[in-house]
Amino acid sequence: MATVSSLSPAAGVVIACIESAPFAENTYVVRRPERDDCVVVDPGFEPGAIIEWIDGQRLTPAAILLTHGHSDHIAGNHRLRRRWPGLPILVGRGDAEKLVDPVANLSAAFGKAITSPPADRLLDDGDRVETAGCTFEVIGLPGHSRGHVVFRLPGSPDLVLGGDVLFREGIGRTDFPDGDFAALAAGIRGRLYPLAVDTTVLPGHGPITTIGHERCHNPFVPAAD
Secondary structure, eight states: OOEEEEEEEETTEEEEEEEETTTTEEEEEEEOTTOSEEEEESOOSOHHHHHHHHHHTTOEEEEEEOSOOOHHHHTTHHHHHHHSTTOOEEEEGGGGGGGTOTTTTTOGGGTOOOOOOOOSEEEOTTOEEEETTEEEEEEEOOSSSTTOEEEEEOSSSOEEEEETSEETTEEOOOOSTTOOHHHHHHHIIIIITTSOTTOEEEESBSOOEEHHHHHHHOSSSOSOO
8 A cells, every 4th residue: 555755845845755565666746835736756556645645735737757667657647647637748768668568668577568658758868847836957867777867856955856776775776678787877976976965866766865875875886986
């Protein structure tokens, strides 16, 4: 059963985390406190809990942002789209095929063909997404999947919606068909570790962390070899 928790604000936004079984995947709902719209990041296997929370807060989602296309991060897309027709779905260009291909998104391997509506916008490194009063910077970070992206929201501190790249003292798996440990490590060192040490990272699984903590304590990708 999904669990819902409120996270400490960062970058001037209010954040709810809905953790979905069976992979303890984190879906995030991000909003400005003065607004009644929001952004849903990586809707997981328990979309009913996501919809119930959003409706309970009297919010309207403005977009679905996907860090990547694996099934546990896209499984809720159909239900959210049915609840809010026309809700746009955004994903990194290199992972667009995963939304509509159960083999590519790995659900077929578990005996359940999961798909999503196709993306409405394909994202590239350096793009900006302006929605629900927020401007997200798109950072391309392949390695866990070919088209994985993370979303950086500037603030005090900055916020990174990191998907399956950087966990608290861990990293995303790289043993999938389009995984690449060297690319993942290079992206973490080159694109994330240079961010401010107090940057809050919201990972796709597990507890929140900071760039400073991972630079000092991550055993898989040390700040320097």
